[in-house]
Amino acid sequence: MSVDPAFLDRVRARVGVGDALEVAVEAAARSSGVVLGSSALSATSRTVRGELFGAGPLQALLDDPDVTDVLVNGPRDVWVERAGRLVPAALDLGSESDVRALAVRLAAAGQQRLDDASPTVDARLPDGTRLHAVLPPVAGTGVLLSLRVVRSRALTVDELVTSGTLAVTLVPMVRALVATRANVLISGATGSGKTTLLAALLSLVPHDERIVVIEEAGELRPNHPHVVRLLARRPNVDGAGSVGLSELVRTALRMRPDRIVLGECRGAEVRDVLTALNTGHDGGCATVHANAAEDVPARLEALAALAGMSRDAVAAQASSAIDAVLHLRRSGPDRAVRYVAEVGVVRRSGGGTLEVVDAVRADAGGTCVSGPGWPALAERLGLGGSHG
Numbered sequence: 287m288s289v290d291p292a293f294l295d296r297v298r299a300r301v302g303v304g305d306a307l308e309v310a311v312e313a314a315a316r317s318s319g320v321v322l323g324s325s326a327l328s329a330t331s332r333t334v335r336g337e338l339f340g341a342g343p344l345q346a347l348l349d350d351p352d353v354t355d356v357l358v359n360g361p362r363d364v365w366v367e368r369a370g371r372l373v374p375a376a377l378d379l380g381s382e383s384d385v386r387a388l389a390v391r392l393a394a395a396g397q398q399r400l401d402d403a404s405p406t407v408d409a410r411l412p413d414g415t416r417l418h419a420v421l422p423p424v425a426g427t428g429v430l431l432s433l434r435v436v437r438s439r440a441l442t443v444d445e446l447v448t449s450g451t452l453a454v455t456l457v458p459m460v461r462a463l464v465a466t467r468a469n470v471l472i473s474g475a476t477g478s479g480k481t482t483l484l485a486a487l488l489s490l491v492p493h494d495e496r497i498v499v500i501e502e503a504g505e506l507r508p509n510h511p512h513v514v515r516l517l518a519r520r521p522n523v524d525g526a527g528s529v530g531l532s533e534l535v536r537t538a539l540r541m542r543p544d545r546i547v548l549g550e551c552r553g554a555e556v557r558d559v560l561t562a563l564n565t566g567h568d569g570g571c572a573t574v575h576a577n578a579a580e581d582v583p584a585r586l587e588a589l590a591a592l593a594g595m596s597r598d599a600v601a602a603q604a605s606s607a608i609d610a611v612l613h614l615r616r617s618g619p620d621r622a623v624r625y626v627a628e629v630g631v632v633r634r635s636g637g638g639t640l641e642v643v644d645a646v647r648a649d650a651g652g653t654c655v656s657g658p659g660w661p662a663l664a665e666r667l668g669l670g671g672s673h674g
């Protein structure tokens with residue numbers, strides 16, 4: 287059955303007066319002289335749901351459990367990352383103006399405006415999908431869309447072990463990090479699985495603790511009964527009304543948190559987080575972009591500089607606040623495997639500079655070797671033995 291705009295309007299009208307979607311689809315079909323069988327009805331309802339409430343023609347891709355990203359470069363140039371590999375999707379989105387209309391509608395569904403005056407948007411769709419859209423001429427070739435699927439359910443630590451993300455020998459250490467309320471920084475490159483690992487860790491937090499999550503986009507979905515979220519707000523078109531992450535970190539401190547979690551540390555809020563973690567708010571977590579664990583100090587220094595902190599101040603604060611760095615890497619053909627490649631401890635070197643010393647290194651096959659930082663970490667976590 288063809289789902290054209292007139293058909294959608296009829297369904298929309300019936301849903302508006304309270305009909306369930308399938309009832310509305312069936313009635314709208316009947317009024318155009320079509321009787322739908324049950325499988326045609328559910329297929330049509332799925333398409334209509336995508337058009338009315340979701341990502342339209344992209345919805346089927348987003349619903350595929352193996353798909354993590356959907357990238358639209360043009361009406362017939364759509365790519366998906368499926369099971370870690372970037373592959374073209376055989377999808378025809380119509381004309382360039384159809385893609386533009388889709389982008390505008392998706393942005394509106396995420397409460398954002400996308401037009402010539404504000405040609406880039408970072409939004410979150412009602413189902414949690416993260417949307418980034420750019421209109422020409424800022425987008426050089428035509429409307430560009432990037433959608434990141436957000437899993438509605440956090441992966442468990444056991445699932446991370448099964449999928450090869452976490453070496454099985456690291457599990458006791460990961461559990462101990464949470465149980466002993468260590469402050470943990472998760473690092474990795476873009477899309478390396480930082481947010482996913484963080485949600486898995488938070489799912490281990492005892493259920494009698496209150497977690498306050500501070501985020502840009504509201505992506506973290508830990509499996510935990512007591513999570514409250516603070517979301518940063520961008521300035522409006524007049525440049526007013528923004529609420530930044532630094533302010534939210536300070537706000538969180540007054541909300542009786544047992545754990546303060548910063549979804550992604552990307553600016554001056556690093557100062558507020560380090561201050562919080564150094565003033566008795568233990569068990570905190572954050573993620574940070576860094577291509578290698580040894581790049582974490584330089585990244586923290588760069589972010590702290592935005593807050594006016596000296597290298598010396600950030601070295602002193604970070605070395606006492608952060609108990610462990612978990613670094614993620616991608617490897618294999620097409621970088622399909624995401625895994626925890628290093629666990630490090632944060633220290634000041636003899637010269638006073640900040641450094642991350644490896645406690646455990648893992649390879650993509652799950653083999654672990656302990657490093658010079660292991661004794662200190664094992665002692666902090668009350669663990670014995672070695673890795674490797």
Ligand SMILES: Nc1ncnc2c1ncn2[C@@H]1O[C@H](COP(=O)(O)OP(=O)(O)OP(=O)(O)O)[C@@H](O)[C@H]1O
Nearest residue numbers: 354435449451475476477478479480481482483624
């Ligand atoms: N261990 C994993 N197993 C399977 N899929 C994973 C795993 N880790 C991450 N993914 C998928 O990869 C995508 C990127 O993961 P995630 O958002 O956690 O990365 P990130 O490092 O936080 O990315 P960004 O840098 O954009 O914040 C997600 O769609 C997620 O579902």
Ligand SMILES: [Mg+2]
Nearest residue numbers: 480481550573
């Ligand atoms: Mg992330």
